[in-house]
Amino acid sequence: MPELAEVDFFRRRWNPGLGDPIEAVAAHRTKRVFRDTRVRDLLRWLPGQTLRTSESHGKQMVFRFSGGSWLGVHLGMTGSLRVESASWNPQPHDHLVLRQSARSLVFRDPRLFGRILFQRAGVPGWWTDLPVEILSADFTADHLCGALTARRNAVIKAVLLDQRLFPGVGNWMADEILWRAEVHPARRVGSLAPQELRSIWKQTRFVARRAMEVIAPDWGDLPRGWLFHHRWSDGGACPRTGAALVRETIAGRTTCWSPGRQGSS
DNA sequence: GGAGATGTTTCAAG
DNA sequence: GCTTGAAACATCTC
Numbered sequence: 194m195p196e197l198a199e200v201d202f203f204r205r206r207w208n209p210g211l212g213d214p215i216e217a218v219a220a221h222r223t224k225r226v227f228r229d230t231r232v233r234d235l236l237r238w239l240p241g242q243t244l245r246t247s248e249s250h251g252k253q254m255v256f257r258f259s260g261g262s263w264l265g266v267h268l269g270m271t272g273s274l275r276v277e278s279a280s281w282n283p284q285p286h287d288h289l290v291l292r293q294s295a296r297s298l299v300f301r302d303p304r305l306f307g308r309i310l311f312q313r314a315g316v317p318g319w320w321t322d323l324p325v326e327i328l329s330a331d332f333t334a335d336h337l338c339g340a341l342t343a344r345r346n347a348v349i350k351a352v353l354l355d356q357r358l359f360p361g362v363g364n365w366m367a368d369e370i371l372w373r374a375e376v377h378p379a380r381r382v383g384s385l386a387p388q389e390l391r392s393i394w395k396q397t398r399f400v401a402r403r404a405m406e407v408i409a410p411d412w413g414d415l416p417r418g419w420l421f422h423h424r425w426s427d428g429g430a431c432p433r434t435g436a437a438l439v440r441e442t443i444a445g446r447t448t449c450w451s452p453g454r455q456g457s458s
Numbered sequence: 459g460g461a462g463a464t465g466t467t468t469c470a471a472g
Numbered sequence: 473g474c475t476t477g478a479a480a481c482a483t484c485t486c
Contacts, residue, residue, distance in 0.1 A: 199464075346475070366464085
């Protein structure tokens with residue numbers, strides 16, 4: 194489910210817990226979300242530490258604690274974060290619950306594609322080794338074009354889903370960007386004109402910025418004119434041209450585009 | 459019951 | 473070496 198702005202929305206949901214100590218931790222320790230984690234360390238070291246800060250970077254989140262610990266959360270396809278009462282009885286998919294005196298911070302993930310990371314002290318490699326964020330000043334058109342030269346034979350839709358190049362972009366954002374840039378999703382990167390590359394860069398920034406403004410604070414509704422509202426089911430019409438939208442698998446993912454507007458591959 | 463799903467990783471094949 | 477495609481992960485919804 195979650196892409197850039199949805200991830201940040203879920204990060205903020207644990208905000209009520211900032212400044213309060215963790216009193217206990219409950220984990221479904223055999224679940225796949227802990228495949229890269231020593232659950233024993235997490236259970237041993239987190240209690241007693243105060244939740245200090247949280248940040249998101251693309252689809253990755255990190256929560257930092259007073260004792261120097263780092264908790265990483267990736268939501269995968271179906272992960273979510275929420276707050277429940279202090280006495281919350283974890284449901285079958287609530288794989289990690291951080292208990293505070295006034296509430297429980299809950300991580301849920303039915304499909305288990307998500308991932309929990311934990312490091313007791315010191316900046317973890319998974320948090321330092323991160324690509325340039327889309328909304329940072331360093332994500333310039335030149336930066337993007339430079340990164341794309343190594344991928345000139347790849348299909349643009351696949352490249353937009355590459356988290357090293359477009360951190361936070363997922364399936365709906367990729368389709369939204371290409372629809373706005375008027376580029377067919379199956380185009381090879383090397384076939385794109387400089388102005389098309391620039392348009393993809395510009396629309397990437399636009400979609401990311403607007404999504405962060407609308408979705409991250411309270412899961413608000415994007416404007417009706419966005420492809421987002423029309424791409425999910427068969428029979429949708431392009432909000433700009435009125436033509437029937439096409440849905441097809443490209444780069445292994447369901448892809449929606451507006452024929453005519455987005456040319457051909 | 460079957461298909462498909464807003465993700466990532468891995469492996470085989472071209 | 474690069475790219476693609478499929479499979480795997482596990483569950484829910486349409």
